[in-house]
Amino acid sequence: MTNMIDDSIKIYHNPACGTSRNTLGLIRNTGVEPTVILYLDTPPSRQTLQQLITDMGISVRSLLRQNVEPFETLGLSEDKFSDSELINFMLEHPILINRPIVVTPLGTCLCRPSERVLDILPKPQLGAFSKEDGEVVIDANRQRVKK
Template identity: 70%
Template sequence: MSEITIYHNPECGTSRNTLALIRNSGVEPRVVLYLENPPSRVELSGLITRMGITARELLRTNTEPYEHLGLDNPAISDDELLDAMLAYPILINRPIVVTPNGTALCRPSERVLDILPDAQRGEFTKEDGEKVIDRDGNRVS
């Protein structure tokens, strides 16, 4: 069984779907409720590096602190963006999933299928009714 971690917000449908897809592969992941237990600066920076993205690409833009803090200013450095995400974890986009096959921001939720080490065990339909996995465990196009 594979070691998988998900940085999860249970209020987010994409995060719930991603968690369900992980479980559909037969794995119970380590669930980090990052709003209650935010990652350290070193952890967050490491996740960004492993995902191959910038701090700005991880930043949630549709939440109040983003506008209030003026984070749309392109002159704001990655270090300053990290400071903002650590001070306001709601600014961290989610879900982030870490597996032996890689680390990814799983938006859309089926992005997790690209890094899961274990195959899906059965049918899966997202909360919105979109079928993602057929009854044989195969990805639906």
């Protein structure tokens, strides 16, 4: 199956992340090839990052990845930084941006876990899909498997 390129769907992707790879797989399982933004190589602009946060309806702090350096080194666990300062840290150290973020015509979502992307995909799944760890997300009847 050849996937159609769809510029209206974007994923801020880190290929080293299993959740990000699973999310990309679920998007591709709809027959769509999204715009893949390797955000570690090409971080979003300040305006784009602020818009993504607004569109997701989350706090700036909730987009911060806490289990990576330089989170501890920068003292980001302390609640002393403004949203603007936190965004500065994310722009300076894109590894601090949690991922994957997916943008579709139906919404913008931090897809953790990866199946959250199913809530904002405009097209249905075309076949069964299992995560890399073997967990079935879409069954043979193309139905979402709920835990």
